[in-house]
Amino acid sequence: MRSKGTRPHQPLDDVSKAIISQLQQDGRRSYAAIGKVVGLSEAAVRQRVQRLTDSGVMQVVAVTDPMELGFARQAMVGVRVTGSIEPVADAIAALDEVDYVVVTAGSYDLLAEVVAESDEHLLEIISDHIRSIDGVLSTETFMYLHLRKQTYSWGVR
Numbered sequence: 001m002r003s004k005g006t007r008p009h010q011p012l013d014d015v016s017k018a019i020i021s022q023l024q025q026d027g028r029r030s031y032a033a034i035g036k037v038v039g040l041s042e043a044a045v046r047q048r049v050q051r052l053t054d055s056g057v058m059q060v061v062a063v064t065d066p067m068e069l070g071f072a073r074q075a076m077v078g079v080r081v082t083g084s085i086e087p088v089a090d091a092i093a094a095l096d097e098v099d100y101v102v103v104t105a106g107s108y109d110l111l112a113e114v115v116a117e118s119d120e121h122l123l124e125i126i127s128d129h130i131r132s133i134d135g136v137l138s139t140e141t142f143m144y145l146h147l148r149k150q151t152y153s154w155g156v157r
Helices: 014-025 031-037 041-052 085-093 119-130
Strands: 075-079 098-103 108-118 136-144
Touching: 014 031, 014 041, 031 041, 075 085, 075 119, 085 098, 085 108, 108 119, 119 136
Parallel strands: none
Antiparallel strands: 075 108, 075 136, 098 108
């Protein structure tokens, strides 16, 4: 996905949008089945999907529930930064336990989603790793109690 906004935006044609829509519905859908819907051969769909993934427009991944995989704690960490935000964002994004980092406007300069094995592990990530990064002014942690909705099928424009 676009991580730094450095790629120029190339408008997608209707066929690429239809392929993305098909994969948002079911990421395991075969290229042959997608081809029937969008009017392309299996090989042509495979090439389009490869171009879309290579360009960073989309990813096809298995989305899991970390709690079902043995991770006991998820949290969103709001981070206030002093100085340049980008180096701090990059340092936080490099942490294995962090799966999402976004630069924001408002009370926090960054939001980072953390997946931890335990409360002790979460404390270690925040205290020893995030707070020790040069430029981190403060953090506030929002621990997830129950996930009510998570979707990646917002469609295409």
